[in-house]
Amino acid sequence: MDTCLLAGRIMIESGSEMARAEDTIMRIATNSGFPNAQVFSTVTGIIMSIPDKKNAQVTSVSRRNIDLEKVSWVNRLSRNYADHKITLEEFFGQLQTLDNAVPYFPFWLQVIGAALVSGPLMAIFCNNFYDIGLTSVIGAIGFAIYYIINKYLNIKFISEFFASLLIGILAVLTVRLGMGHSVDDIIIGSVMPLVPGVPLTNAVRDILNGHFVSGPARGIEALLTAAAIGFGIAFVFRFF
Amino acid sequence: MIMIIKIFFAFIATIGFGIIINIPHRALVVAGLIGVVAWLIYWGLFSLDLGLALSNLVAAVAIGILSDVSARKMKMPMLIFNIPSLVPLVPGGQAYQMIRTLALGETAQGVHFLTQVIEITGSIAIGFLIAELLNKLWKNLKVQRTVN
16 A cells, blocks of 8 residues: 555656556556555545555645656556566565656756757747757756756746746847847747646646546646746836 | 758757656657657648647647557657647747737737637647547457457
8 A cells, every 4th residue: 555655646746647646556456456445636645545444544745846757667667566577565665766766867958958948949939040049048047047946945936937037037138238139039939948738738638537626736737837937027028 | 941950940849848857768759759740740731721720739639649659659658758749839939929918018919819829728638638539449449359
């Protein structure tokens, strides 16, 4: 049961959809000999019980960050367990190490990823090939700021707000200094790494699967993120 | 020429987003390819004057089906391929214009862009729904065939 809950918690924390997390928990329980286990999960916690035993267990999901590598690892481990390649104890131990593991891609590579997202996307969206370099740099800076503030403050929306505020200011400044051509295009591109793609997709999929508690909750998460980014940009337009 | 550069850029942007959300490195290239296909479909249909909604819808269906296929081939969760390849379709430009015009007090323009954003996101969501439906149908067909 601990294994089930830990697996479920890691999956929800790392940004999996609810159906997959519940499915994985049920599969682990079935393979451990409890096919009639009951799971109730939301974005903030999981409740699980096995009917033959009287007590149920709860685990809360307090932090949320996006790390799809972990989701796929839990998936693979549970497959291995189903094929009897690993025992329950090994499974639990590997989950614990996974829970404490550092992300596979280091910080600088993620910043480069942000640069790769912002520049090329700007060119696709706006047909502007002149500002690609500048947009990449500003997008990378914005993402780095977001990451650092998020690490220390742990309030996602504030870090997004400051990141987009900074992106706006940088875009206006560089264009005023004559380095860039179009403020609009630079901002569009640089903001892209912050876009809430995962919560949005998960919200849609959760609602489709009938998780009417988690789906809208995720949708609100996505909406708040978008609003934070929008406020940051709107701020810039008010004062510059 | 510009076309080739754009295809390349769609590939790079998808991979970049994949790095940000930390998908397994084996899946990066596949996700990038799905992103390119989706963007090509969107762009092709859009330049045929079929409208924003339809082109986004078809592209989203393509993403859904392709990611399901590759998820089963590579034995990884589907959303690893789903999310990064969605990136070239995101209505970033329209969302930005909406914020800008609203912040500057041009409400009518802002509402115009807002409806566009809703149109695009809605059609992407419906596209995923259709893809899910097709995948389930396909699975059921397969099961029936093996039973018979």
